[in-house]
Amino acid sequence: MTHAPSLSPTSPALPTAGGFFRRFRSTPSEPDFAKRVQFSSPYLPYLFLAPQMAIIFIFFYWPSVQAIQSSFYLEDPFGFGSTFVGMSNYTDVLKSTEYLGIARFTAVFTALVTFFSLAIGLLLAVKADGIIRGNATYKTLLIWVYAIAPPVAGLMGMMMFDQHIGPLVKFVGLFGWDMKVGLNYTDTAAAMIIVSVWKQIPYNFIFFLSGLQGIPVSVREAALMDCRSGFRRFWTVILPLLAPTAFFLLIINTTYALFDTFGIIDVMVKDKAANNPITLVYKVYMDGFRGNDLGGSSAQSVILMIIVFVLTIFQFRFIERRVHYT
């Protein structure tokens, strides 16, 4: 992991993202693991760690290893053992036009969901930070949706986009858009993106708002004296100070769009994935549990694991450098 010394955990502009960065930075390469004084006991630390390690081993490492292992095998459909097939599960997956189409949709979906939920969350946070009266009320009203489960959000979406009673379908109908969610590919995709963005706005709002409130008054006043244009002030002073928060949220939102939207998609495509847009995670689920294609599903799981690893490393090595911390 990178070690940018400029990021001090006590930096006032970093009330939110600090914990996250520290988590990655203070990896064990720091020899002073924690305290000056520590207990030393031959068995106690292992005893305390035992429950966590046991659960991680049984429910994290064992399945992960199994996924990698079975991605190299072809399972007999009737359950009579399996044959080693080398990389062919992977080549089959990567050659399939269906899979590549889903991968393309996933990329577009992730980019749009991340962009819009960050942009709207930031806009609302800046506005809520700027006003004095009613700040707390707005805050309370704007964070409700965080507590709603993705499939319940999907259900709300189905209601808003219902063919007979959905107000949003009627609304876009005014502009001549005959929206058929669940039947038309693009319409379903649009509805899925809108619901996913809606569900994620409160999270970004909370983080941006507490990031904004962590900016010292002295900095704001200095900026106010130097520059009259509110927009330019935001662009040149406030936004750079928010960059660590935004960077942290970028990772979280990408993960959200890739994985946590499963519930929304599952409810909105109603098991009829054939003509509907789905993401890569949903495809893993469909092939594994509906198609009983153990090897193919495992190979897809491993591909997803690699994507997550690469994303994490990429974001830390390349994006973090361009972020101003002080």
Place this chain on the structure above:
Amino acid sequence: MQRVKIFDHVILLMGVFIMVGPLVVALMTSSHEAADIHRNGLSILPGGHFVDTYTKVLTKEGGFTGKITGLRMMMNSLILGIGFAVGKIALSMLAAYALVYFRFRFATILFWMIFTTLLLPLEVRILPSYEVMTALNLTNTYTGLIVPLLASATGTFYFRQFFKSIPDELLEAARIDGAGPFKFFIGVIVPLSKTMMAAIFIIMFVYGWNQYLWPTLMTTDESFFTLVRGIKQILLVWVGSNIPDYNEAFALAILAMLPPVMIVMIFQRWFIKGLTESDK
């Protein structure tokens, strides 16, 4: 800076409208009759059937086996939410305590093994996880529902971070007084962590209550269904019949979101603290 900014309020009100509007509509519509909704569409005004719809949803025995009621699903959701939150706090406090307050040989490698779990969400290893659960005979049990979800280390990192911020002098003083590791943990660490535990509890309860994919895989026996897990069944009823039971679907959706929404609203300050300081 003191003047009221009309434009800012307009944007915020639009935000509130978008975020809260659908919830109000769902709540109000659930108090109308199904036929009424079918004819007149969604509603922003309360209807007269609030009590009977919700009584019916909570007590009517539905599902394919006819055993499961809304009340039962709610109880399962509570078990999952509370069990997950308590388990997470217990496990991660112990592990973080060992990592911060002890010097031992395999600390580095154990830390890395815990750290790695943050990188791979449950969703990418669902099929093998499911097979492990079948091998252990844990499908359709509360253990199988809760324990595998604990296999991510978010809580451990949070408590580790917090323990590191506790002044070293406390440990020095405690050692001079002759306190051992257990006594220091119970007598100093746990009382100091109360606020943090509350904050983490809220986050984790909401997270546990809202689980969908894992309960969907783990429970085929309807008596273990949670409210969120039952959403799919709600939809099947919805699409199936002539005049769909919109009102019951909305009532169940409201029930499924009510406890986490209430907790987030009531304990808003702790919730935001837990969220922004723990990152999950």
